[in-house]
Amino acid sequence: MAATRTVSTCIPVKTQGSHVFRIFGYSQHKGIGVGKFIRSGAFSVEGHDWAIRFYPDGFSQASSHCISVYLELLSKDAKVHASCVLSLVDQSTGLASSLHKTDPRMFNENDMSKFAPQEGSLISRHVFEASAYLRDDNMEIECVVTVMKDARVSETKPCPRIEVPQPDIIAHLGKLLEAKEGADVTFSVRGETFAAHKIVLAMRSLVFRAELYGPMRETAAELIQIEDMQPHVFRALLHFIYTDSLPDMDGLEGDDHREMIRHLLVAADRYAMDRLKVVCQSILSEKIDVQTVATTLGLADQHNCHMLKDACLEFINWSTMDDVASTQGFLDLKKSCPSVLVDVLLKMRTLSKS
Incomplete structure (x- = not known):
């Protein structure tokens, strides 16, 4: 008697949302100081609130010659399994160019893991200001957040079997x-x-x-x-x-x-x-x-x-x-x-x- 063979499947379930943070008068925001940021309006993905932080003068003294961009989990005491992509938008084409990508991980609002990236998303201020990302003193930051939900597991079913004809x-x-x-x-x-x-x-x-x-x-x-x-x-x-x-x-x-x-x-x-x-x-x-x-x-x-x-x-x-x-x-x-x-x-x- 042939051995019984069954199969079940696990399918990831996720919800994706995106937010564009438009910053007008970029030059007017420079000089607010190292570690100072501009926060976007809160946006929600799968019931959790997020925001984009923009540091015109860099996140730290070591990055004072750069601009920095971060994603922040805002929902109080939340722990969220998610991934994100932070991009700068080319003002001449409207196309987003990835600045940072975080693979799926846990975001915890109670510690530093609520930020992405963890080690800084930087671009030289000189390079940025000479690029197409800045036009007429305006810029756009796009963030795509994907929240991972509980995986969907199917019922156990007999494994499909194709009968092979006898050798002829x-x-x-x-x-x-x-x-x-x-x-x-x-x-x-x-x-x-x-x-x-x-x-x-x-x-x-x-x-x-x-x-x-x-x-x-x-x-x-x-x-x-x-x-x-x-x-x-x-x-x-x-x-x-x-x-x-x-x-x-x-x-x-x-x-x-x-x-x-x-x-x-x-x-x-x-x-x-x-x-x-x-x-x-x-x-x-x-x-x-x-x-x-x-x-x-x-x-x-x-x-x-x-x-x-x-x-x-x-x-x-x-x-x-x-x-x-x-x-x-x-x-x-x-x-x-x-x-x-x-x-x-x-x-x-x-x-x-x-």
């Missing part, structure tokens, strides 16, 4: 085999021809790669002959190469189906198709019986199918040896591969001691 490359490769489009190699298997694609075969089988692209490849051959395999077995081999699955074998039952899988195992071993080889071993291991175990054991030994060989030895150990020894398969195995019988005896002896 196998289906496309299967259609490629059926359509024969772009096929660049042809096999003749006992008179029946099969068109295929070299790159697909080489990708799936080291043996095919060597035959089709290796130094011993028959570059001039238009047709590759295969005489020691039945056409229906080669067809099944190709089907597995392209689709990684066995073809439909519903028409085959009992011994016919078992015989088909045996031939396919031989083909898998020949072309180094390891996964197909394991698939065939798995099927044959489920079809072992007294009449076929010896034949299957010989096949497993001949093609280095260790898992299938072990399955046969296990079956023999738990069966009546006399019944197995009376089968034609056992007699054939005794003649063709007597060394396997040694394995049988050793296995039985080992298991009997355990």
Whole structure:
């Protein structure tokens, strides 16, 4: 079962307000003294009162050659989470140019944090008076205050999920085999021809790669002959190469189906198709019986199918040896591969001691 995944969101909520402090007759305000200021009218943002302070002669003795601009929180005992931008307005264009920006922080009316900036918003008086911020002895200070409110958190909801379709490359490769489009190699298997694609075969089988692209490849051959395999077995081999699955074998039952899988195992071993080889071993291991175990054991030994060989030895150990020894398969195995019988005896002896 897939793990439950939910989501909630947090969205900042804020209120913004701006105030323009217009100062006429700038030159008439100069000389009021260091640390002296002109305060704008109070303006409200989200229920809190603010004002702009303008120091014509600077905030301190160290800044007496500058003008200074500050924002001040006026509301008594207020603590406000806010940010601000203080700007001078170009008198020729009407555009504001930022003089100071305070990121969101707490303003507390009871201490020095009620001011922004904290370290002075200064511009040289000489530079200011020669700029477009002063025209006809008039100037404008603009302040934008943004008050942060309690964030809005959504209800918890199931996380959106997009279902991804199952991989379909196998289906496309299967259609490629059926359509024969772009096929660049042809096999003749006992008179029946099969068109295929070299790159697909080489990708799936080291043996095919060597035959089709290796130094011993028959570059001039238009047709590759295969005489020691039945056409229906080669067809099944190709089907597995392209689709990684066995073809439909519903028409085959009992011994016919078992015989088909045996031939396919031989083909898998020949072309180094390891996964197909394991698939065939798995099927044959489920079809072992007294009449076929010896034949299957010989096949497993001949093609280095260790898992299938072990399955046969296990079956023999738990069966009546006399019944197995009376089968034609056992007699054939005794003649063709007597060394396997040694394995049988050793296995039985080992298991009997355990």
